[in-house]
Amino acid sequence: MATSEIRKGDPGIDPATGEFRVVGQGETFKSVTEKISRIVLTPHTPLGWLAIFGIAGGGATVLLVAVTWLFLKGVGIWAITQPVAWGFAIINFVWWIGIGHAGTLISAILLLFKQTWRNSISRFAEAMTIFAVVCAGMFPLIHVGRPWLGYWLFPIPLTMNVWPQFRSPLLWDVFAVSTYATISVVFWYIGMIPDFGTFRDRSQNKVAQYFYGIFSWGWRGSVRHWMRYETASLLLAGLATPLVLSVHTVISFDFAVAVLPGWHTTIFPPYFVAGAIYSGFAMVLTLAIPLRKFYHLENLVTERHIDNMGKVMLATGFIVAYGYGMEAFMAWYSASHWEAFMFWNRAFGPMGWAYWVLIASNLAIPLTTLWVRRLRTSLSYMFFISIVVNTGMWFERFVIVVTSLYRDFLPSSWGTYRATKWDYLTFIGTLGLFTTLFLLFVRFLPMIPMNEIRMILPAAKIKPKAAAGAD
């Protein structure tokens, strides 16, 4: 946060400390605890929640139908064939896992950088990560054609004596994604343990007390426990940081290791990671803006949060722009006929429209307007931008997967790609599954980390011994 932004009398600045206020004025330990735990512990489920849950559940049912039909008929119901053997499944896989990356960035990397504003949004960003990874992880599995043999991916001693091939990026992916899913769940759960303790103590309902009591592992807030807990959280953050960077890097290896124009480039790892964070922050905004309104959390997820997320998107958006620029540059600079043709075909071929959708929604619209503070703090505009960027990032993966494959070296093997209704239904279904899981999370789990919010309240500041008499 630049110092030039500080103005006298800014309500966003705490006059006592001169620091930026992350949480709204007048909040106390008790008020934040009540505000957050009330959402979960109330016996009344809001009607709005039920309505959206109904729609999302319908979406998840679509997924169930689509996947059942897929298992009965095989991957032929999708549009994948030669030459485009990787269709929607891989696009969606990369898109979803990219979305997950912002959650880890917020919970781990911003923790290491001591960005306390992250505390309000870290928990639901982590939840978003996990549910996005759930959606992502499903795609490679259902794409293999015979998902009941999915355990062949793992090095398990089987009677047939066949072992995986460790030189393949596809196998690296298995370890990267499974590690990512496990560590994300553990980090998320460990973060919730003290909050489960709060729920256990505040709940009036025997069943809730019983379950939250078990989930809290009997947490009682001893400072010795807290110190080990803090150490473990920092270590997990330190471990999740290289992990999150490695996951999308390994995914980009799936492409970059193949000798195909449009895939075989060294820019892919950083460009994939930046794109992942870009789309992930967009998804955090898509979720945070309606949530804070619906649950009246304006004092906890403040305009400053929205503003900061806009800034992160601006920065990562420019890294993505550099990636696009480098691809175009290398198409010319490599002097490779195939690279040049691939790029021409990508931008001006029969599927060129997809390329321009991506340029418009990832670069033209956000990167010109996110500079303006007034727009960054406008909720409706940020919500709009978040949808635009998520669409744009989906098209980025579409362009990478499809337009690199459908016209390769030999014109006689050129083809095209037209997604079937099952492709669309599977994708819509994962959106439904994601929303369903997220709604369940909001209803039953602490969506804002209460213990971390208490830590950043002004009341948590311990005054030195000399000033002891004053308070």
Added chain:
Amino acid sequence: MPAREGTYGLLAEFDTPGDLVRAARQAREDGWRRLDCYTPYPVEEAAEAIGFHRNRVPLVTLIGGLMGLAAMFSMETWISVVAYPLNIAGRPLYSWPAFIIPAYEWTILWSGLSAAFGMLALNGLPQLYHPLFNAPNFRDGATTDKFFLCLEALDPKFDLVEGKRYLEAFSPVSVVEVDY
């Protein structure tokens, strides 16, 4: 759980973390050793005050990580060289650069699991019953907005009447006796 009778300790309740830290620091200076603080969020100063400076979570994490690294790298080598040698585009069977990536992931996986579960184990959790939960004000406040100092009966200095008077000198909100 061993059958215990009688008093677990004396529990003083404070409204602010500053009061708790001052009381804890004084108690430690006055020779109390079996004492603990309970707070709704991590208060580093309170841990320092009762003389808890270092913990073994980093060591557990390091050991876990090294085990993960060794496990994956040796498994990859054994599978690719001994158990199931495959000629992949003429690359050597022991193609260690390719093995780094899964080994790297497992280093993180094992150290992360060790950090999380090692922390819980060192904390003695899960422990669903604890005598402190018998104190009514503990349940109301310890995970919300109150700060507690507990002098445990196992401390050689412990005496019910003296201890109570000692704690009251810090002007806490209340001092209660906690039974097993």
